[in-house]
Amino acid sequence: MNHTEFSPAEQEILQRILMARRDVRGNRFRADPIAESDLHTILQAAAWAPSVGFSQPWEFVLITDSATRAQVAASFAAENARAQHLFADEKQRHYQQLKLEGIREAPLNIAVFYRPSAQPVLGQTSMVEPGEYSVVCAVQNMWLMARALNIGIGWVSILDPSTVKAALNAPAENKLVAYLCVGYVNEFLEQPELETLGWETRRTLASVVWPERFPDTKA
Amino acid sequence: MNHTEFSPAEQEILQRILMARRDVRGNRFRADPIAESDLHTILQAAAWAPSVGFSQPWEFVLITDSATRAQVAASFAAENARAQHLFADEKQRHYQQLKLEGIREAPLNIAVFYRPSAQPVLGQTSMVEPGEYSVVCAVQNMWLMARALNIGIGWVSILDPSTVKAALNAPAENKLVAYLCVGYVNEFLEQPELETLGWETRRTLASVVWPERFPDTKA
Numbered sequence: 001m002n003h004t005e006f007s008p009a010e011q012e013i014l015q016r017i018l019m020a021r022r023d024v025r026g027n028r029f030r031a032d033p034i035a036e037s038d039l040h041t042i043l044q045a046a047a048w049a050p051s052v053g054f055s056q057p058w059e060f061v062l063i064t065d066s067a068t069r070a071q072v073a074a075s076f077a078a079e080n081a082r083a084q085h086l087f088a089d090e091k092q093r094h095y096q097q098l099k100l101e102g103i104r105e106a107p108l109n110i111a112v113f114y115r116p117s118a119q120p121v122l123g124q125t126s127m128v129e130p131g132e133y134s135v136v137c138a139v140q141n142m143w144l145m146a147r148a149l150n151i152g153i154g155w156v157s158i159l160d161p162s163t164v165k166a167a168l169n170a171p172a173e174n175k176l177v178a179y180l181c182v183g184y185v186n187e188f189l190e191q192p193e194l195e196t197l198g199w200e201t202r203r204t205l206a207s208v209v210w211p212e213r214f215p216d217t218k219a
Numbered sequence: 220m221n222h223t224e225f226s227p228a229e230q231e232i233l234q235r236i237l238m239a240r241r242d243v244r245g246n247r248f249r250a251d252p253i254a255e256s257d258l259h260t261i262l263q264a265a266a267w268a269p270s271v272g273f274s275q276p277w278e279f280v281l282i283t284d285s286a287t288r289a290q291v292a293a294s295f296a297a298e299n300a301r302a303q304h305l306f307a308d309e310k311q312r313h314y315q316q317l318k319l320e321g322i323r324e325a326p327l328n329i330a331v332f333y334r335p336s337a338q339p340v341l342g343q344t345s346m347v348e349p350g351e352y353s354v355v356c357a358v359q360n361m362w363l364m365a366r367a368l369n370i371g372i373g374w375v376s377i378l379d380p381s382t383v384k385a386a387l388n389a390p391a392e393n394k395l396v397a398y399l400c401v402g403y404v405n406e407f408l409e410q411p412e413l414e415t416l417g418w419e420t421r422r423t424l425a426s427v428v429w430p431e432r433f434p435d436t437k438a
Contacts, residue, residue: 004369004407006236011367013232015260017225018267018360041234043424048237050362052376054413056421060428068431083344095341122314122418123376125302129351130376133396136355141237143269143356144363148230150223157271157342157349169432177352188223194273199341202275205262209279212287213388 017148022188024152026102029183033064033107038149042182045145046112051134053122058135061168063109068167072179073103075163076156083158094199101156106181111164112139113174135177142180152185236367241407243371245321248402252283252326257368261401264364265331270353272341277354280387282328287386291398292322294382295375302377313418320375325400330383331358332393354396361399371404 043060051057063069084095103109114135117124124130139155146153161176170176194200262279270276282288303314322328333354336343343349358374365372380395389395413419 004239006232006239006367006369010232010236011260011364013225013229014236014364014367015264017229017233018264018364020223020225021267021269023269040424041230043428045234045237047422047424047427048240049359050240050242050374054411054419054421056419056427058427059433061432062428062430063432065431079345083339083341086339086344087341098341100342120302120305122302122306122317122413123319125305126298126378127376127380129396130374132348132352133355133358136352137359137362139352140268140356140359145230145233145237148225148233150225155269155349157346159345161346167432169435171433174433177348192273194341200273200275202273203266205259205266208266208275208277209262209281211281212284213280213282213386214278214390214393216388 017144020188021143021147022152022192024102024154024181024185025099026105027099028152028185028187029102029105029181030186031107032184034151034182038151041149042142042145042151045141046138049134049138049141052124052130055117055121055124055131055134057115057117057131058138059113059115059174061111063111064107069103069109071167072109072159072164075160076101076103076158079158079160100158102154102181102183103156106154106183108182110180110182111168111176112178112180113170114177115174132175132177139178139180146182150184152183152188154181155179156181236363239407240362240366241371241411243321243373243400243404244318245324246318247371247404247406248321248324248400249405250326251403253370253401257370260368261361261364261370264360265357268353268357268360271343271349274336274340274343274350274353276334276336276350277357278332278334278393280330280332282330283326288322288328290386291328291378291383294379295320295322295377298377298379319377321373321400321402322375325373325402327401329399329401330387330395331397331399332389333396334393351394351396358397358399365401369403371402371407373400374398375400
């Protein structure tokens with residue numbers, strides 16, 4: 001399966017998947033459960049992610065239980081109520097109208113954890129973050145594989161990680177990296193919703209790419 | 220370009236790209252420079268990554284200058300000399316034989332930074348990490364797009380970030396997320412090298428996936 005050469009047609013398919021991936025919220029999910037074979041394909045994609053020192057430091061909890069989801073949704077509600085006050089005036093009114101999660105609407109939630117190694121990890125001896133970053137690479141693989149399967153994923157980060165950990169009986173040393181809502185969808189939006197709504201504008205490549213070093217005006 | 224439905228044939232192409240992606244080190248890179256069009260395609264893939272609150276908090280420094288690379292390579296050498304002593308006996312001897320970077324062999328290095336926002340970011344009000352995690356998603360998009368273009372990337376994390384930041388004149392608030400070596404390659408290995416060499420074994424999905432919650436024996 002490890003073809004050495006990919007063709008321009010295959011490159012374009014990857015580009016279309018990268019561009020078509022969206023963060024999906026509760027107003028787009030359908031309720032029908034994820035097929036076992038699709039779920040396996042998504043988790044397999046996670047396992048193919050790069051990991052520092054081949055440490056594969058990821059763990060996944062598959063959540064359908066409604067009591068667990070109610071606990072997570074309550075954490076979202078509390079954190080979100082607090083968050084809106086950080087935005088001023090018009091932005092705050094705009095924030096309050098946004099649907100930012102699909103914890104109960106999606107048929108499946110997946111909590112993704114980083115599990116630190118008890119032993120030194122090759123490549124993680126100077127910077128500690130690459131362990132967590134490996135788990136994020138796994139999440140991005142899942143997100144892209146799901147999109148190719150026409151399945152939506154929404155990443156909920158407006159949560160108290162300690163509440164989520166307690167609800168899932170997580171080991172103390174595990175760190176919550178991502179909480180994902182997963183389901184088939186009514187539609188994928190053409191653009192990120194926050195772009196369409198004018199919450200933020202898209203940056204040009206020229207504004208974020210520097211040749212050789214940062215210019216003195218940035219330092 | 221945002222096709223709603225991808226086909227099984229397109230899904231399989233993504234799977235092949237995910238599986239064929241490798242961390243490439245200096246003994247595999249060719250010296251010929253990356254074509255401008257390929258570099259643009261890779262950076263464009265980064266810009267399509269998800270980001271918390273559509274914050275797009277990434278910056279990229281494209282490095283070919285040999286003096287800069289010598290500074291980064293010196294940081295790797297110092298950190299790597301220190302790191303090997305963390306591994307005992309046979310593992311230490313094994314570590315010393317590994318080629319772990321391609322800073323000077325690859326024709327291009329890309330330093331990828333997280334630039335924190337001065338304003339509150341939607342979705343980053345409870346957990347601070349999703350900003351950095353967005354940048355990691357961009358790196359994984361680059362890695363996959365590069366692989367589809369038959370270009371290798373190696374992620375070097377055995378570095379002192381403050382040395383790299385100083386060499387690149389980086390703003391104090393920026394955080395180094397990834398240092399990438401980028402180039403065409405002689406070959407992509409069939410398996411991760413650390414798997415082939417027996418440094419670590421591949422985990423089964425069953426060992427990292429939990430239904431509903433962690434079992435009591437893990438807590």
